[in-house]
Amino acid sequence: MSSAKKKSYLLKEVFKIGAHIISNPGKNDPYWNFSLLSDIEKKLGIRSAWFFLPEDQKHIDSYYKLTDKKISELIRFLMNEGHEIGLHGTVRSHHSFESLVKIKKELVSVTGQDSSGIRQHRLMWKHPDTALFHEKAGFVYDTTLGFAGHEGFRNSYCHPFRLFDFEKERMLSYWEIPLNVMESTLFDYRYLDFGDALKAID
Numbered sequence: 001m002s003s004a005k006k007k008s009y010l011l012k013e014v015f016k017i018g019a020h021i022i023s024n025p026g027k028n029d030p031y032w033n034f035s036l037l038s039d040i041e042k043k044l045g046i047r048s049a050w051f052f053l054p055e056d057q058k059h060i061d062s063y064y065k066l067t068d069k070k071i072s073e074l075i076r077f078l079m080n081e082g083h084e085i086g087l088h089g090t091v092r093s094h095h096s097f098e099s100l101v102k103i104k105k106e107l108v109s110v111t112g113q114d115s116s117g118i119r120q121h122r123l124m125w126k127h128p129d130t131a132l133f134h135e136k137a138g139f140v141y142d143t144t145l146g147f148a149g150h151e152g153f154r155n156s157y158c159h160p161f162r163l164f165d166f167e168k169e170r171m172l173s174y175w176e177i178p179l180n181v182m183e184s185t186l187f188d189y190r191y192l193d194f195g196d197a198l199k200a201i202d
Helices: 003-023 033-043 069-078 095-112 129-137 184-191 193-199
Strands: 049-052 082-087 117-120
Touching: 033 069, 049 069, 049 117, 069 082, 069 095, 082 095, 095 129, 184 193
Parallel strands: 049 082, 082 117
Antiparallel strands: none
């Protein structure tokens, strides 16, 4: 995308947000639409996995704790609706086992469930450390391995598979579920409109 087209796209997005704020003063956050999304999924007969990113490094990770009342109530709502809750690992947790264990404990304290999936924030990965940390922490699966800048399969494989520990010559015990496409890849990295985004996904 050309620089001029990119600027035009970003300007349109800023105006959209501004128009919403001006036309809906005092209204609820338009992105806090979990009930609507859950209702849509019920009609379609599907359920999502929701990955929650805890607070850690300022301006890098989230601005909330998983134990905050609003967030913990949302997690319980989604669980009651039949959705899966997973961990969106902080930036630090991809290279620090201690950080990973700490945030997993925070999630377990809210969900009451020890087994869950994980996806690392910003798709950050330090191989093989991150994979070994995930296994040691007891995750059932990871879904980090994809591209930030483009849709497609990072490992050239579209089905769940087990990563390999070359040092110990064994398959890891948890599953890797390939990441196909991320919405920010389409709109924040590639600046596609909805039509082109659908073509890219197809």
